[in-house]
Amino acid sequence: MVVQLKQSPCVKIYIVVYSSGAEALKRDIHELCRLDWEPYVGFKITNTTDDKDELTTELIQTLKRHGAEYCKVYVQGAGVNKRRLEAAGYPVESAAAIKTLQKKIKTGLRDCGLEWRANADAEWRKSSIQFASIDKWYQQFSDRGHGDVAKNLLKGLRVITDAEIRESFRNCGSEGDNVGQRCLHAYVADDELGASSNTISDVLIKIWPESMVCSLNLENPDFFTGLKADVLYVYEDGLWSGVELVERLAQLSRMGSVMQSNVRIEFRYCAVADAGLAAARLAVSNYSPGKFAVLSAENHFRFIRDGVDPTFADLEDRSDAAVREAIDGSIEPYIFSRLGLWGDSGMQAVQLCGEIGAQLIKPFLEHQARKKVMQSVSPSAIDMEAALEIPEIDPGKILKWKLGAGGFASTVVFQSSIPKPVLPLIWLGGRVELNGEQIEWAPLFWDSRRTGVAAPRI
Structure with a gap:
């Protein structure tokens, strides 16, 4: 890696x-x-x-x-x-x-x-959603004989600031972008808890005139009707697995106003993963040439195993589902792929983090399921929330999420939001059991927009 x-x-x-x-x-x-x-x-x-x-x-x-x-x-x-x-x-x-x-x-x-501890503390202090301090978080491991695991996780901690996002977006274009073509710069309107659209919109209006910045509402089929632009640049903070972007491309392709217009749509990021780029670009290849483009970024992270062809040239079935399966089967957990970091203790660390992560991620997935159910009922039924039966979480889904979405085991976060591929024990808190001991786990960061729960006092 x-x-x-x-x-x-x-x-x-x-x-x-x-x-x-x-x-x-x-x-x-x-x-x-x-x-x-x-x-x-x-x-x-x-x-x-x-x-x-x-x-x-x-x-x-x-x-x-x-x-x-x-x-x-x-x-x-x-x-x-x-x-x-x-x-x-x-x-x-x-x-x-x-x-x-x-x-x-x-x-x-x-x-x-x-020095790892000083660096981890400096990274943690960049965040606007700090929770447990570096020392307190480390102590949870060391008290149970796993101090080296915490140390190695903290060695890889990286917080990408809003200033870095702004600088990245400022540098990904050029003065020539606006010559001979009409450009608009968009952020994705997203009401999901944890969405970064507010940060992105604030960044864009500090770079471009307000008249050139807009909100892309994927639920509005009329957005592209009469759109006065030749190129629409769509900005997001990070591209990790590519799942959301592939879904957005499919949404856009179903809009007649999009596919019939001459507007070109280009997605830009501050940080990208090879897995996300592969998924997005293979999806783009299924649409009209030149309609969509997905750019890389100066902050580039590798999650695909060494030896795997990132173009997936031998994949005969190029459908989104087949590509997703191929990519998911090629992922190497980010922080645990560093053999020089873990030596012979890597598998034990994966087991420990997975055991804690599985217990933390289950309530999060239940919260997501409850939110989905609530969105599907009519306003008159809101008072019946307590009576709604939330579908039981598939154990297979917990398995895929216990090291972060897709098993990415990422330790890279943003200043004010947490990407889903990050290890759950970094951003989720709650009661866990470890070797028969009940622990009230305290994460490094608390993104209430993601969890829907305010951070408790510690």
Whole structure:
């Protein structure tokens, strides 16, 4: 599994260490750091016999070549010329003993946001729907002997802010978009609990004139009648499984006003998953060429297993249902796919998170089922809500959701909303039983729009 984030990584820390202690030091840093720390930490393996001036010159050239303007250098022993490095703008700390150097490096990792706990806390604080603190959430695991599971989950925590969404949408177009064609920028009108349409609309009106921003109501067949646009750009925060977008494409295709018009519809995102792109683009290929388009994004996440052809070229049946089945069968749980993170404990972690997640997701799915039933009854029957019999949740559906929708096991959330593929134990709270113990589970985030329940006090 690979993740490509918007920010360009640059070396923040550079370590010059003797070969005898290099591998142990790298393992120690791996244990200390967040997920994907490697691009930010550089290493030079050296020996006591290396020429000091030659090594210093090589080091300065390497740092400049990598654009590491604000890099801090840690040196074992006296193998470099500290004055030359500091004169070149690189502060240096050194120690003869590897343990002393490790302590200094640990402080540096924390100061630049690479240490896992400091990074997780910084990510959590970006959210506007915070609930249990990083320490409290971690304690729920560690009290029961699973501290390493919590640590590894927190290493992968990522919160995409509204500012990042705005910047992404600002950059996904160009000045030439409005030349020779009429453009409108739309957000999807959505009354589902947890919908991000409010955030998206706020973002769009800060980028485009209000006259160029509109709400796309998929329930209104007349929306496209007389629409004064050649291109309709439709913006959403994330594309994960692609289930919702495929349904929207089907909805749009059933509108005569859409298919008979010349308007082209292009979907744009701040973050995308390969699974969602595959589902959406294979669905698009079933419609008139050029009618729909689905763009990728600078924040790109991989959930499809290595070795699987993401074009699904060998799939003979290209129907939405067949494509969905093929993609669902190719998913590798995001956070658990990092073998270097889990080692031999990955399956135990999956079992633990699935056991907790299954208990948390069942009430959520029941809530969703109740909402669906209530939407189907007439207003005069609203008072009979308590008497309505909610369909029993299929155990197979719980199985598919216990690690997040589709079994994605994602740890990537937005500032003010939670995508359904996120691990339930990150965003759902409630009573769970673990090894015979009753626990009132406290999640990291509480999206009341998603659950329909206000956050309790903790």
